[in-house]
Amino acid sequence: QAKADAAPKFAWPEREGAWWLETGDQPYDGPENQTLAVRCIYHQSASIPITPRVYNNLKTIVQTDDYLMLYIEWMHWARIIRIKDKEHNPETLATFDGDSIGWWEGDTLVVETINFLDQPHQLADRRVIERFSPIEEGGLLYSFTVKDADYTDSYSGEMVWP
Incomplete structure (x- = not known):
């Protein structure tokens, strides 16, 4: 008992501003209170430029005469x-x-993307150029350049898609 008495006591944090105490709702009662990422609708890390994931790293490309669909397993995007x-x-x-x-x-697909919604992780005036080039060993070389007003200069990267 002496050990329990010596332990620090838990104190509730300030409750002011906890809207659910006033409305009777709970913060997780419905999906509308969850982030888009938790709801598997959108996650900025599944956006552009495309970066590798630890899991769900599968990619599928389907092309028609007018469109190209790039399906990323992460977030089912x-x-x-x-x-x-x-x-x-x-x-x-x-x-x-x-x-x-x-x-x-030539045999390289070049993609330019603009008109992003203004979000904390990406400004609306961001511009991304991506290149998808076949490589001799098989697969694609994916490269990108991002011009973003948050940075003083553009930044680039590349990776091989097996």
Whole structure:
């Protein structure tokens, strides 16, 4: 008993501002109180540029005459890239993952993405150029360059997709 008496006592933190105490709702009563990532709708790390994951790292590419779909298993993200359009949609049609148009330069697919929704992790005026190039050993070389007003200069990266 002496040991229990010596232990620090738990004190409730300040409850002011805890809206659920006033409304009777609980913070996890419905999905609308959860983040988009928890609800598997959108997660910024599953966006552009594409980065490797520890799991669910599968990628599928499907092309038609007008579109290319790039499906990333992480967050079950199907990205649609218009390959016939030469111009982007207006800024008023901004989305979480931006507006992507693509074109072929030889055997390399080049994709430009702009018109991102303004989010804490990405500014609306971000511009991403991605290149998907076949390599002799099989697979693709994925490279990207990001121009973001949060940084003084653009940054780039590349990785091999087996």
